[in-house]
Amino acid sequence: MTSAVLKPGLTPSRVLIYAVLILACLMYLVPLVVMLLTSFKTPEDINSGNLLTLPHVFSTLGWVKAWATVRGYFWNSVAITVPAVLISTAVGALNGYVLSMWRFRGSQLFFGLLLFGCFLPFQAVLLPASFTLGKMGLANTTAGLVVVHVVYGLAFTTLFFRNFYVSVPEALVKAARLDGAGFFTIFGRVLLPMSVPTIMVCVIWQFTQIWNDFLFGVVFASGDAQPITVALNNLVNTTTGVKEYNVDMAAAMIAGLPTLLVYVLAGKYFLRGLTAGAVKG
Amino acid sequence: MATLELRNVNKTYGSGLPDTLKDIQLKIAEGEFLILVGPSGCGKSTLMNCIAGLENISGGAILVDDADISQMSPKDRDIAMVFQSYALYPTMTVRQNIEFGLKIRKVPKAQIDQEVERVAKLLQIEHLLARKPGQLSGGQQQRVAMGRALARRPKIYLFDEPLSNLDAKLRVEMRTEMKLMHQRLKTTTVYVTHDQIEAMTLGDKVAVMKDGIIQQFGTPKEIYSEPANLFVASFIGSPPMNFIPVKPAGGRGRWHVPLATDLGQLSLPLAAGDADLDQRELILGLRPEQLALAAEGDSAVLQARVEVTEPTGPDTLIFVTINGTKVCCRLAPDLAPAVGEMLKLSFDAGKALLFDAKTGERLARESKTPAEGSAGNVAQFRGR
Structure with a gap:
């Protein structure tokens, strides 16, 4: 087995495989390249050349203008995403802990119902959520969006943590109880330190979902409270004046960079966390 | 503590x-x-x-x-x-x-x-x-x-x-x-x-x-x-105790059970006292080490043919058939006969145990009950 891998040999079939892979890779990368190139061009440059030509003059004007336009909304998104991710992950971990280690009568049913949340389409909860936010006095606020995202995300985070904790031997909790540890001490000192991969999965998943969300943002926030996805849409869809493609592209890049960053920083945990429950006995 | x-x-x-x-x-x-x-x-x-x-x-x-x-x-x-x-x-x-x-x-x-x-x-x-x-x-x-x-x-x-x-x-x-x-x-x-x-x-x-x-x-x-x-x-003991189904004969105070192989038979006297054993289905319990090679002059001797031998090192286990049941005897390796050979077994009747075949409970010995025998450490057991 290993010797075959060590001596690949450039056979025709292998050349074909690599050619197809490289082609597929290019196809996926082209939009990103076009975006990057366009964002650094001047408007005249964009109108004269085609999509894939290098900029004549390397200009950061588009980025500066885009940042000036979406800056406020960018921080809105941060103010929505960071607390929503942290709260939903923390509560999900606690839920998973209770549902796996402190089962109560009907806890399986409870978990089953909670899982429904994973399959509910966003559109179905818009009206009830809007009604509830209005009653809570959180309509059109950042806090309101945080609440909506936390509630919607709990189904997923609970699922992740519960499935991980089910694979943890119950004897660990029993041992800690005999050692004198209480409910929260066991959670904080014994289980959470083991959960780093699962925490990473939750953070990546929730960050991506919440940062990229458009529907909740456009429905539950207005004006200056809007997240960057909504602002980007408004910017690109303006019909007045000359179309500034470099600014559009730069703004789109700014909107997409944070999720990219999260993947780069925590990505290695993602696969590990997703498979953690499967391999650990 | x-x-x-x-x-x-x-x-x-x-x-x-x-x-x-x-x-x-x-x-x-x-x-x-x-x-x-x-x-x-x-x-x-x-x-x-x-x-x-x-x-x-x-x-x-x-x-x-x-x-x-x-x-x-x-x-x-x-x-x-x-x-x-x-x-x-x-x-x-x-x-x-x-x-x-x-x-x-x-x-x-x-x-x-x-x-x-x-x-x-x-x-x-x-x-x-x-x-x-x-x-x-x-x-x-x-x-x-x-x-x-x-x-x-x-x-x-x-x-x-x-x-x-x-x-x-x-x-x-x-x-x-x-x-x-x-x-x-x-x-x-x-x-x-x-x-x-x-x-x-x-x-x-x-x-x-x-x-x-x-x-x-x-x-x-x-x-x-x-x-x-x-x-x-x-459950306790390895190899486990032999259980031989027997039907006692005789009468009060002089019960004995017939044991038979295809080479001979023996009427083993029981230390069962004056319990009424007539017509009861019993099981005779014998540890493998309670079956020994008969010495000259032993009275209770049974002839049997060796069917299987299992040398474990310190002991050799010999299997014979008595009353239609496989019975294991633990013998010293240098005394153990080979497969197919005939051997003469003697029984330590005093240590043999009797169980009721229906309830599984052990029958009390002649002189003492288990509770008395264990000197204060009460043997707690219940019927199943």
Whole structure:
């Protein structure tokens, strides 16, 4: 087995495989390249050349203008995403802990119902959520969006943590109880330190979902409270004046960079966390 | 150290379901080593969890030093437990694992360090203190798990099949070490196992369990030589006791049973006194070592043909057929005949046990009942 891998040999079939892979890779990368190139061009440059030509003059004007336009909304998104991710992950971990280690009568049913949340389409909860936010006095606020995202995300985070904790031997909790540890001490000192991969999965998943969300943002926030996805849409869809493609592209890049960053920083945990429950006995 | 007493302990997982534990009754003195032994599913681990407080009992009382602890939470019971899977905290070092219980109980730092040092020295794990459990071998993990229990100096130690995850050689080594440690520390210990050799070698007292009922409670010697019923007799001892179906003949005071092979027969007199055995289906229980080669002048001799021999090293096991049942005899290797040969067996009728074929209970011997014979250590058993 290993010797075959060590001596690949450039056979025709292998050349074909690599050619197809490289082609597929290019196809996926082209939009990103076009975006990057366009964002650094001047408007005249964009109108004269085609999509894939290098900029004549390397200009950061588009980025500066885009940042000036979406800056406020960018921080809105941060103010929505960071607390929503942290709260939903923390509560999900606690839920998973209770549902796996402190089962109560009907806890399986409870978990089953909670899982429904994973399959509910966003559109179905818009009206009830809007009604509830209005009653809570959180309509059109950042806090309101945080609440909506936390509630919607709990189904997923609970699922992740519960499935991980089910694979943890119950004897660990029993041992800690005999050692004198209480409910929260066991959670904080014994289980959470083991959960780093699962925490990473939750953070990546929730960050991506919440940062990229458009529907909740456009429905539950207005004006200056809007997240960057909504602002980007408004910017690109303006019909007045000359179309500034470099600014559009730069703004789109700014909107997409944070999720990219999260993947780069925590990505290695993602696969590990997703498979953690499967391999650990 | 402390005494432990269980009074009519019951455990059921809801009405309609069969009881998991039924009227468990036993008492051990300070420093004694109690073994709970039985096949899987007999309730021994449940009983241990109940003592630890990890599960609630449905009735009865658990007394430590004559104080009822059955309503206390596990952390207040001052009991430490070693788990079958060791249950070491994977993210903590060995030192942190041992310290954990002490830190939670807010023991002063200097005293914690002292305890860790004492335990590490006792178990010879000083060089492992900075490692994580994942970097240890099975035997080392086992030691750390014991260290975690020892560090707290609790009233009672519970061991839940602690040696069953080790390989055969290490298991024998650790068994001796556990015995040594118990002799040195004199700790009150409850030890669950399904291994009858561990039960015989480690225990001061053994409780043999089946279907949530204690079949017999006594010293290893009592359990071995005076088993209360067929189950205990067959569970303890390796190779197991021979059970030969017999029908007694004769009369009051002079009962004897016919034993037959295809080479001969023998009427074995019973020490059954004046019990009424007429027409009763009985089972004669004989340990493999209670069958011997007949010497010159022996009266009760039975001829048989050797069917199988199994040399185990120290002994050779010989199998013959008596009354249609395979019977195993344990003989010294240099005396053992070869397959197909004829041999003359003599029986130690005084040690032979009689069981009722229907109820499985052992019939009382002529002179004494098991309760009297065990001098105060009441052999608790119930009909099944």
